[in-house]
Amino acid sequence: MTRAGNILVVDDDGAIRTVIVQALQRDGHRLTTAATLAEAEMRLAAGLPDVLITDVVLPDGNGLDMVARLVAEHPGLPVIVLSAQNTLTTAVRSTEVGAFDYLPKPFDLDTLAAAVQSALARGSGGVAEPIGEEDRALPLIGRSPAMQDVYRVIARVVSNDLTVLISGESGTGKELVARAIHDLGPRRRSPFVAINMAAIPRELIEAELFGHERGAFTGAQARSAGRFEQAAGGTLFLDEIGDMPMEAQTRLLRVLQSGEFTTVGGARTIRADVRIVAATNRDLAVLVSNGQFREDLFYRLNVVPVTLPALRARRQDIALLARHFLDRAAESGLPRKQLDPQAIAVLESHDWPGNVRELENMMRRMAVLSRDDMIGAGEVRVLLGGSYSANPPAEVDPGIAAAIRARLERLAIEEPAALDDGSLYDRIIGEVERPLIEALLERHGNNQLRAARALGINRNTLRKRLDTLGIG
């Protein structure tokens, strides 16, 4: 009889993870995956699997070190080690650290399935909390060292209730991290409730947070539960905490100290059973020194600080994120698009002041606007628009850039509405495409390959455009 269990697969090779997941799901197992040690730690902090399958060489360290530590802490946990380094040393070391089995790569899927069966038959007995029915896919994308640091902190906090303060520029993923902490932890079956201090009128913040009784203030026609009450048993995410008014700060501090709160206009005291995660895109330490934020509240919130890096500080994640967002756009019904290598290079050299959110929006627009399945550097540059033309890449003819700017200025004067009526891309591209292609063909003696290269589009795209425009 086959037994089914919760299995965590740790391998940095996405293809191998997919193959293993598909093969083992057929036997009814529930799979979760991680691509790095830090991701694995985050998963393990959320709950032990019945069987761990891990690669040895991982981008952020050696899988066997993790195995040694885990097996020491949970002697019953069966671990299957996979390794492409088919050396005796790896095999021996796997046994020494207490692995249950060792399979050299490439391995046979039936052998792996059989190894999993014997591992389950031995039974770990050490399952503290089942992983859950579904693979709660990690929502955070990024392999940069800076993101690995973030994963490590998440791993440290998921299974406890320590207050976390997430800092980072707008669009760096602060809310996503707060949700990951909630979704991976023991409170995940209770609500995750978010409140943004900057989005609520100052005078209503306390009522929003703590709820109010009927008649507590003008317009309070019925009793209303506040976010603390709504989040009971779960996580309360206090976003843009730097914008919290002073009086509300004082009240919040009291709640954090006593673990209780009273509703606005009411005498009822309610126990605050929530985990607090706060976020800010402002420097709270500066607000404290300016007297705009209470120092004692700052220390109460900043128990575990997490700093999210700006996207420009982790450019190696840009390609991964861009592809991820194009995939997501395709899953939501938009046309499926890919990026050619020069397009990725342009994305990687952009500074992304709006961080991941800006990249996400840009990829959705690309999915809609790009005429070709393969997005080229030229299209990316056009869409990055003003922010890119400030620093034009060497290969763009300054004459062409100047002509586009001149055309935009003329449009702004003659037809200002056209600048934001949603047709700008087609208008400008329509106007500049023909002279641009003709000029480049002329410059390269009608050599289409060289002209396509200079344009940053592939040759087939150029051919198609020539056909459509009737050039040639």
Ligand SMILES: Nc1ncnc2c1ncn2[C@@H]1O[C@H](COP(=O)(O)OP(=O)(O)OP(=O)(O)O)[C@@H](O)[C@H]1O
């Ligand atoms: N590492 C990441 N992987 C995948 N998606 C991400 C990542 N970081 C951010 N995103 C996406 O980028 C968008 C912005 O993220 P989020 O809202 O969490 O940012 P934020 O820092 O809270 O922004 P703000 O300060 O403006 O509220 C979201 O759609 C989120 O899903």
